[in-house]
Amino acid sequence: MASNRPAPEFSGFSADSADGGLGVERESWEEWNPTEESVRPVRGRHRVARQRGGLARSSTVLGVGVIAAVGAGGIATAQGGKPAVHLSMPDLSAVKDSLPEAASLPGVGALISDGPGSGSSGATTAAAPLTSVGTGQSGAGEALRARIMQQAETQADAADAKAQAAAEEAAAQKAAADAKAKREKAEADAAAEKKKAEEEAKKKAEAERLAKLAKSFKLPVASYTLTGTFGQPGSMWSSGYHTGLDFAASTGTPIYAIHGGTVTEAGWAGAYGYRTVLTLDDGTELWFCHQSSMNVSVGQKVSTGDVIGRVGATGNVTGAHLHLEVHPGGDATGVDPAAWLRDKGLTP
Structure with a gap:
């Protein structure tokens, strides 16, 4: 009797997948030839056949989808500040019995294991409890508060810089006006001094001229x-x-x-x-x-x-x-x- 080749094992989840950051790292699949014993008639729509002695592929997909949903809910809560999402988890004991390899998956093993952690290699994988999904709310609030405070400080610094620049400009204008007033006053004083000196020189010259003329002119009558x-x-x-x-x-x-x-x-x-x-x-x-x-x-x-x-x-x-x-x-x-x-x- 012909037998099907076993499905390849998962090597782990990839962080750069589009499925909420918890995508599955895919390997190349070989061709699978079903037999009469491995294939049962499909009754109804969207029925998935089970493999002998194993868990249906839909169960695996369901487990991965649950983990992806939980991760996406935590990210959305951290980013948007929404309240924690409470999820009811299905009974995953069948996953443990039918898919032993699932215990080695990061995050999944902690959900289906009896102890603190188990896997094919014996390594312990830590997984956050579902109740911790909503803990990002306080962190998001603190981050938002920090951003608001930083923005307020930036605006206050900009206002202070603008006020300082205006004060410096006003001081420069006042200094320029004072310097101009002093220069104009000095010029006016110099002009006044020059005019006064010219007038005095003119008076002196006129007096000298008249004195000289007086020597060459005489009143016509001495007593009159x-x-x-x-x-x-x-x-x-x-x-x-x-x-x-x-x-x-x-x-x-x-x-x-x-x-x-x-x-x-x-x-x-x-x-x-x-x-x-x-x-x-x-x-x-x-x-x-x-x-x-x-x-x-x-x-x-x-x-x-x-x-x-x-x-x-x-x-x-x-x-x-x-x-x-x-x-x-x-x-x-x-x-x-x-x-x-x-x-x-x-x-x-």
Whole structure:
């Protein structure tokens, strides 16, 4: 009678299988020729025939599926934080009697053995009890808490870094603003000092100029009283206002040449009485009017301080005085003699 070849033994489970991490390491199978004695008629659908003197293949598959389910349930509980899965295990005594090789399988031997562990090689295989499937819940909670705390610390560190960066930027901006303000203040102070120095230098130069001019210019009368100023309105003047500066003095008081120049006129001039016109080198004409007598003639050159005539009351006057007019460039319209004298360093 022909007999079937025995099925190859399992060498163990493979961790990289797709069956929940507990796949079976498969070996190559040889061809199996069934006989009448080993094959029974199939009644109904999905019936699996049993081998003589052994456990059906479906029992082995069932045991492996149970282990895979238990492992998958533990992994899902650890990852998702779900409550422990309570499973009711079938009676596996038949597995022990019909499939002695199952005792050598990792994890399965501990379930079907009477003692702490057994196997074909005598090695003890430790297996976690089913009640330990749900113990991953606390570990997952701790892991989640640790992740939350780490994320909070990371966010706090980022906020602190951002605040520190903002504070540093604000400090840098304030320092730049302070430096700019100090620089602008220093520049303003330097400009003010420079302007002050320039003004002082200008005043000094002007004073030196006036002092020098004062040596070359002289007031026309030594002792006098100002009785009429330039622009003073009145009906006694044909133009409606006073066109010169009046130095009241006694008749015969000497009249001095204000500056060196050339006598261009000397004689009677109607309402001006006896008048002497002294033309300076820059073309300015000085009119000395109402003289009682004249000491120069036309074309004569005089120097500063020379006596050119004497105070009188000739022409249209109300008393003895010197009427002085200044005509820059010989213009008919004169300027204020007092201002002109001050510009020459003299104070009338």
